[in-house]
Amino acid sequence: MCEATCGLELHLDGDELRLVRGDRDDVFSHGFLCPKGTAIKALDADPDRLRVPQIRDRTSGEWRDASWDDAFALIDERLTKILERDGRNAVAAYAGNPSAHNVGALIYNRAVMQALGSANVFSASTVDQMPKHVSAGLMFGGPLSIPVPDIDRSQYLLLLGANPFESNGSLMTAPDFPGRIRTLRERGGRFVVVDPRRTKTAEAADEHHPIRPGTDALFLFAIVHALFDESLVRLGAVGGYVNGVSEVEALAREFSPEAVAGVCGIDAEAIRGIARALAAEERAAVYGRIGTCLSEYGTLASWLVDVVNVLAGNLDREGGAMFTTPAAGAGNTVGAPGAGRGFRVGRRHSRVRGAPEALGELPVVCLAEEITTAGEGQIRALITVAGNPVLSTPDGRAVDDALASLEFMVSVDIYRNETTRHADVILPVPGVLARSHYDLALYQLAIRNIANYSPPVVDPAPGELHEWEILLRLAGIATGMGPDADLGALDDFVIRGLVQKAVGDEHSPVSGRNVDEIMRLLSPRTGPERILDFMLRTGPYGDGFGSRPDGLTLAVLEANPHGVDLGPLVPRIPEVLRTPSGKIELAPEPIVNDVARLRARLDAAVDEPFVLIGRRDLRSNNSWMHNLDVLVKGKERCTLQIHPDDAARVGVATGEPARVENHVGAIEIPVEITDTIMRGVVSIPHGWGHAVPGTGTAIANGRPGVNANLLTDRDAFDPLSGNAALNGTPVRVEPVRDGPVRDGPVRDEPVRH
């Protein structure tokens, strides 16, 4: 469900889940568990969770249960017609966050996308971490070569825009983050948090610096400036592998701590102090997350995090920011070590506004306009897999309206919610107990090298299809093979492609081997298990199909249900690099070219009354765990947090509704006055707003909250990565007076950014 990969101990009575506990023997989480872990019992039992394909009658709006055959026949008929009439780009796809936590979806989504061959591929990555991929790609040559803080050995951690005490950490797979921070501080380490809110994470820190939203890049540039200014730059062991140091020095010149202090709201001397500490401490790391990514300067901020890590001598060193050596599926463990083709963004652009592609997808801020703007390449049909863009992407009303105008829509999902209610067909996937688990994506960013596989604990109910089987069927339809394509043959085709690539790679342990022989060695496994076994065996710890007999295989993981600990992170420079130069590119051209835009921010007038940011709550998970009473009961969590001074000024009171509005929309939301938030900043969590007709989620509808993304702006995005700037939205706040809330777009009062 989240990125912490906590081990669960499940007690079953037949197929019924009786008890969920943290697995004390788990090699990574050691029994740690949060309320979402135990909530899988409620999730599994949720009567609103879909178990049978659903078809919507377009005339009456009524939903009915359908057979898989009917559902796929309808999809084939409608999608094929659109593909033939309007071309590949007329069918778009959106993959949501849970597909990153699901080995079947992760692998077989790719098959769907490839089969579709559409330019209109979107995902939650561009409302999330795309800036990280772009900066890592440009600096280190691989979009997933994102350094993670080696917190178990660190003596100083600077954390910006993240709240792992609630989120359990992100792009830093680390179960029990609070416990690890406690240990860090017990061994004399220091923990510093930069966040506009005094979060639970900040409460546990030695220092908390409130920062004005959207100014992290300025703050980090000032640290870079101070490192040069005070002759603190030490590249350490990676020194022979760094290009662009003097360019960065020149770029940082105009961002002195004194120049940025006023804009960031942080003292120049405090910034210099942090720079000195990072340079002085042998084991120090900088880490930035959502708060640094969901900004118009997301890529610059993500880049600067690692620039500081490099310049302070903390990259690739114990206790600093290090690269994981994942057991399976990592791009930076295949091919020639030490150099590669590098990474490019903007290889093509979106049709309507010309926003750049990254990682083969287009920014989701463009989704609505690509649906509603007529012309060649207009999106007519959409496939969503595990996503809820109506609640999770900016200008939710525009997205909602756009989805309603589609000619056809298919959703692979477990609920009929704000997004999937627009579908013509919903294809449900089996419950969590009926699927296997291996964290293919998140183990690539873990703070230890870990491999842990869980088999399914129950069989799918009769007639249920695994998610990967559903996706393969969609792939079959998209390639024109119809609804009844031979799944086994399609699956063979997918794995064969991977094996062929590996045997042709001189650096693979199976280089030059016979494809059929490898296929035989993988049998009788099929589906995700076969692919996972292949990835593990050809990975850095793998058995190489015989070359290292005691190496890792899926069978080894099956024999170790609590996981296999492959040890602490190890230095990987230069081997991890895939840049053409074989060096760390500290000053990649696209990023250098973007610095002038940040420079302009220094002088920009800030005249908005408030800026809106998000937040996360431990008992919530984006938009989709709000139908579980065990999680949503108790106090209202979807509130407007506002500082007492601001509340007094605008005249709003705790528990009473306030109207929050801007040029995008307006909402009413209960107020929560708290001095944990900076003056001039207000916060609303995303993922709420369930009071819409046509959904099938009774509990969520009963405690709906409001959709924060009715206020966020599709035009506010990071031009390098295409990522939405969901934090830092200008808004006005006032008490709710008489009259109905205006909840439509209010375009007549533009607010300057």
Ligand SMILES: Nc1nc2c(c(=O)[nH]1)N[C@H]1C(S)=C(S)[C@@H](COP(=O)(O)OP(=O)(O)OC[C@H]3O[C@@H](n4cnc5c(=O)[nH]c(N)nc54)[C@H](O)[C@@H]3O)O[C@H]1N2
């Ligand atoms: N309980 C729970 N856990 C989750 C999720 C969830 O919804 N609920 N979602 C999961 C997902 S998809 C993700 S990506 C991760 C995200 O994990 P985190 O990155 O830890 O996300 P948040 O908890 O939103 O923390 C972001 C912090 O940034 C602060 N912030 C906002 N704007 C700025 C800014 O401009 N600068 C700085 N420095 N800080 C700012 C906010 O106040 C907030 O405290 O969490 C995952 N885990």
Ligand SMILES: Nc1nc2c(c(=O)[nH]1)N[C@H]1C(S)=C(S)[C@@H](COP(=O)(O)OP(=O)(O)OC[C@H]3O[C@@H](n4cnc5c(=O)[nH]c(N)nc54)[C@H](O)[C@@H]3O)O[C@H]1N2
């Ligand atoms: N304002 C604001 N907006 C944000 C953020 C923010 O901080 N502030 N955070 C952003 C971030 S980091 C993210 S990741 C996005 C999330 O954006 P999305 O991925 O679009 O939204 P989710 O709420 O994660 O929706 C998950 C969907 O998957 C379904 N689902 C759950 N499990 C499964 C499964 O196993 N298989 C399938 N097929 N479906 C499943 C759920 O029913 C739900 O419909 O939201 C983003 N939006």
Ligand SMILES: [Mo]
């Ligand atoms: Mo996310």
